[in-house]
Amino acid sequence: MGKTVNIVLSGEAGEGLKTIEKLITDLVSKYYYYFATKEVMSRVRGGNNTTEIRISEDKVYAFQKNIDVLFLLNDNALYRLEERINEKTVIFGSEKYKDDKIIKNKKSKLEIIDLDKLAKEAGNKLFKNTIIFGFLLGMMELEREEGNEKIKEFFNDKKEDIIDKNIDALEMGYKKGENHTDLFNIKKGNIENCKNISGTEAVGIGALAGGCNFVGSYPMSPATGVLTYLAAKGKEFDVLVEQAEDEIAALNMVIGSWYTGGRGLATTSGGGFALMQEAVSLSGVSETPCVVHIAQRPGPATGMPTRMEQGDLNLTVYAGHGEFPRIIVAPGTLKDGIELTQKAFYLADKYQVPAFILTDQFYVDSNSQMEKFELDEKYLEQNIVETDEDYKRYKITEDGISPRGIPGYGKGVVKGDSHEHTEEGLGTEDFNIRRKMNEKRMRKTVKILEDYIEPELIGDKDYKNLLVGWGSTYGVLSEYVNKSKDSKTSFLNIKQLYPLSENLKEYFEKAEKVLVVENNFKGQLANLLKLELGIKVDEKVLKYSGEPFSIEEIESKLKEVL
């Protein structure tokens, strides 16, 4: 592994951390690999938020606990970071931190910089962000001119005067930064054919790639980003986006849209998804497809709205009353975010079942480079038939899949029903029909498994230890395996969590030791593997504090158990 510098900006909500992040990652991503993530409080102003930008010679994906370079944007920006600084950390902050006990204890190095004063000198406290941007450019020895271009791009709707002043502010920071090039001794490269995107954007793009043309959702952190992403793209991509009055309405709207031939999405978090349970069951019995993106956050109930957890896998596997098939996918990489979301639409349509995309706050709120690729058009295919006069919506077929018609297309009529029903779609109380319809629906699982989305194995094929994870732990576990050069340990990222394919067993049979790593208390995937595939998990590595695993934490935890 090449070298990495972990730069962290610490400030208040609303102080502009996002702007700095955007400016800097846009630039560095041409020359370095980077991974950026943030942890924010559930508030709009004040408090303490941080943004971490890891810059590296190699691909990096994980949250890093230890900070190399820290910017304290105000006088209240350090109190939460005690655990993250050490004697190697260089901190840039105001005079106020001169006698700070934490810094002293940790033997970190403080470099005094009065950002507020500098900003005022530059003309306005809002220039603080530009100064830091300039500082970072200087420190990294990137071209001023490139910075200036970014500024022009970013402030392109502002008056020229403003742009000029920002360019001056950038220069101010640049000069300071130039004195600290020693903090950034990373080999400059040339990263090509990559695109910077966030988890949120990945899911949003995936939806478009899956032919999404309807969104019914109610805002909820951390899932709102996908909603606003699609709202912004709606007109261009022909997506009707509607803010529902509540989550129950949201999924019922989406189901109404699929019934009519639309491809609808609902995006929400655990609490909102809890409210959708009855509608999920409606999708199940009426065999109306639906797609739900669930961006997890720590529960129960309101829990920690802006933090991360993987605590809702069980809820998703068992969502809804009664029994019916479903599909659950969980992206680990950004590319997966696009492809799995796209496939969720395709599979929901093909098998007429609810399909769920499980992400979490850490996944959606992080961004990095993704290698460019071409999407597969096939997933836009729709399995809709033209109806004839005696069309039967719920025809009992061998594979359980009844050709799906929609209203207004063909001569027939389409009867969708939440009761147990006849082939025609009329409510019935016949025990035999009930049994047959139940079996027909359940039979679809066999077909769904034929389309099983294979997991990804990172590391050597001949492993002794198998790390198993899902979703956003991809980053830290793949980084661990790539870095550790311990050919005995590989990492299996399971992309399709439900239904699980028997073929997965192979991976486990090869392993001497199976370790499942999850951000929850119970080890929900571990339990699912045990139940569905009879897999014996030797060790569960669990975290449920609301914070993602850091690379250091994984290293030390795995050292203990391997």
Next chain:
Amino acid sequence: MGKTVNIVLSGEAGEGLKTIEKLITDLVSKYYYYFATKEVMSRVRGGNNTTEIRISEDKVYAFQKNIDVLFLLNDNALYRLEERINEKTVIFGSEKYKDDKIIKNKKSKLEIIDLDKLAKEAGNKLFKNTIIFGFLLGMMELEREEGNEKIKEFFNDKKEDIIDKNIDALEMGYKKGENHTDLFNIKKGNIENCKNISGTEAVGIGALAGGCNFVGSYPMSPATGVLTYLAAKGKEFDVLVEQAEDEIAALNMVIGSWYTGGRGLATTSGGGFALMQEAVSLSGVSETPCVVHIAQRPGPATGMPTRMEQGDLNLTVYAGHGEFPRIIVAPGTLKDGIELTQKAFYLADKYQVPAFILTDQFYVDSNSQMEKFELDEKYLEQNIVETDEDYKRYKITEDGISPRGIPGYGKGVVKGDSHEHTEEGLGTEDFNIRRKMNEKRMRKTVKILEDYIEPELIGDKDYKNLLVGWGSTYGVLSEYVNKSKDSKTSFLNIKQLYPLSENLKEYFEKAEKVLVVENNFKGQLANLLKLELGIKVDEKVLKYSGEPFSIEEIESKLKEVL
């Protein structure tokens, strides 16, 4: 086993089957054992419903498929019963059935009786029920006088004239019945110290015995009975009953009541419970107890509103987003219905968790004799403390249980929170507190298991085959074991489904073969046993047609696999 006669009445919804059932079971229960159950359509008038009254020399609990004596109350009352009659069945019906193909094919015996004509002779078609009542009395050789007394009791608010006419109608039926005493050669006994109750009443009484003083619910079959039972008893027993605007309101009201010191209940079915998922999670994180009665019916979604299934165990085990402890009990006998409901209130209060009573349509809609017993007062105990000025609602304790105060009792204030919170009850974003609070809540499971409600073993202690069931399969499985006199097969009824105690393993270790019997598609209990206790289930005997298992079906299915 002694002799049993299975009498079935078949008629329309609204035709008065309930009245006949009530009259006859009231009387026969003094001299015989009985089990009565009904299967009804999801409609108010018309269609076809049946009521089965099994009368026996021994205790009987199960649905019996084969009918001994069948009354067809109208000309449309046979078409659904083809599978239930045979050459031993004696059918009483009108002339219209004379050339009926089904009867011919099945070689059943038809006795012509024109109930409508008789009723008209008696003065009104409403006398039909009384005539049948009289008929049954005659057939059973019970005293006319006792019948007359019942009539007087039942019609006590009616004019004397009406009562007299009913007594005449009874006599009319009695005389006809006397000609068929051969159909009822059962030894008359003397059943003492028993009370006739239904599953619905059992749960209702259990709630009162558990100190229930608040009900917030929305009507839903088959759970509405418990709601109306408590509404009827409300004033006498100090229970505030409110019909909520929806199920979400219902459980939030109930949680509000518990927070205030009340003991609230919500009663619902799967679809309503699906809507309560978010509130269940609120109960979990805020550690506000709550009790929910879930009377299951076949899903998904609307499914079959008046039929039976045990399909919502998974939904209950994994209800709500995030992770938190809970308690699930499932009564099999009527006594269990009372005792487990009572304990649900006690345990919810003691451990500050949501507690669920899982029943189903077959359980709540059946009735039989229950041996009288005295309730334990202990379960009315409340674990509420008087608060002092610096009371902390979520004090971290060794066993995870924080003394629970309520508003207005003591000098302190009580802060209930749906966010992750400090000991005081204020929202927090501190990862360490989060971790500790999460662990504190999860720790309660250990204590809950100390109160584990032991299962009941029916049959010989030295078994080879172990049948395992939960809830309403109690009847059929215990009858099977009692009847089969096959000392190798015993039946384990699990009363507390969650959390499961390790002690249960003992029962399984002894068995050579484990068979789990459930009314669902997946074998949800079997899966839970596998997951939680590592139990290997050899055979799942499953039914998911909407109908309960009949005793004949269990006999033949078990013959196949044992």
Next chain:
Amino acid sequence: MTFEVRDNIDIAWCPGCGNFPIRKALIQALEEMNLEQKDVVLVSGIGQAAKMPQYLNSNFFNGLHGRAMAVGFGVKSTNPDLKVIVEGGDGDMYGEGGNHFLHNIRRNIDVAHLVHNNMVYGLTKGQASPTSQLGFETPLQVDGVILKPLNPIALALSAGATFVARAFSSDMEKTKEIIKKAINHKGYALVDIFQPCVSFNKINTNKWYKDNSYYLDDNYDNTSLSNAYEKALEKDKFPLGVIYKSDEGNSYTDRHNVYQKENTPVHKRKKDIKSVNKLINS
């Protein structure tokens, strides 16, 4: 082609139920409007009234108790070429579905909303509904209803409905005409239909509805909001007919940006993977 079902169907309503004439009125309205079954979608929830689509031959989606309006919104906004009728009971629509009632009025989505108002929960056997009158005794409200009856007309007006009407099931002809107007209205149209429940409401009987209602006369100006409120709040007798109608605004789909761009129903628009590829590759 007819909306009537084949004759062997077993309708699960009680003999004498007010739902029968509503069914007739609806079928006739649809046929007189020359609509084709394939272009009509009936959306309903759960309840006796909500069984309606099962007894009509047309497209339908018979979903969850209380949620029909939300499904109806999804249908209409995905394909505005369809005629969408959302139908159900007073409990279904004003109780469990109260929130969707409110907010879809705000959307002015172009659906006809037919609510059978029998002032009781029929299917679940006689509990109070939101429109049950004070004092109404049921097995659940043992000492009578103590919640104020909901006034759907006033509520719909206050939420901004552009068409508000009330009908009475027993007047088949008039009900049919009102339903036609509701279906023709471009935007949300409420028809609250008085409907006797012969099994569970022995107070608000056919006679009671008759005695307690009257038809608005021909020169009633239903374009005036203040007239409408006055009628909505009348206490003696309930007015029948179209109480309010406004053409003030376009319906939801006219105003939404995807339909301002073009009329084609969203689900019929061609999807092109190339444009999505640009998001990744540019």
Next chain:
Amino acid sequence: MTFEVRDNIDIAWCPGCGNFPIRKALIQALEEMNLEQKDVVLVSGIGQAAKMPQYLNSNFFNGLHGRAMAVGFGVKSTNPDLKVIVEGGDGDMYGEGGNHFLHNIRRNIDVAHLVHNNMVYGLTKGQASPTSQLGFETPLQVDGVILKPLNPIALALSAGATFVARAFSSDMEKTKEIIKKAINHKGYALVDIFQPCVSFNKINTNKWYKDNSYYLDDNYDNTSLSNAYEKALEKDKFPLGVIYKSDEGNSYTDRHNVYQKENTPVHKRKKDIKSVNKLINS
């Protein structure tokens, strides 16, 4: 004893937010009414406004988004001796919580319902709320709001509210007085409070609220329902003050049969296993 919190508490609202003066007004109202913290319960949902109880020293239950009214009902009906205040934002109470809003008005449950109306979703960063004005642009409503703004005053009246008021956060004193009246009212009392959100609503600013509202004058008769409707439907400027107040009916707990039997809060009544045994043994 004060409802004020210890001074080191970190209030998570933005500087300049209209929630601050509402907090002050509420604390002062409670103190001037000589209420004790232990007898007051604040019930809220989720949102910026709904954080209120966290910044007051009293009993509280800070539950789910949209569900506070239902919890408040459970609290008040279990122990009518408590003063219950249900507080939250416009999204919380009129959006997600719309159904509980409607039906608890029908119950006339004795709670003061304080709704911070900033015409936006604050906590989730600026989407439209049910009261957002037409054309309001947000990251979600990119071409502006096309749903009619909900009129909480008119809706509350139509649902039968016995107390309906509107306040404006910047007038701390007047807001306090209105809150006191709401708390004192025996029955459901709505106070819709105009509250500028400085971060996400750049249209309906403090100045906008000021320019678009006026106080009802002293001789306005708020006992007349028709007056109230007139005020509710005014289009130019929004009236502030108590728009409607009626003492027509008793509150829910006065009318419920368990409280007609006796006054003791239900949870304080002694339970006796013997009476239950009778149900089994008789």
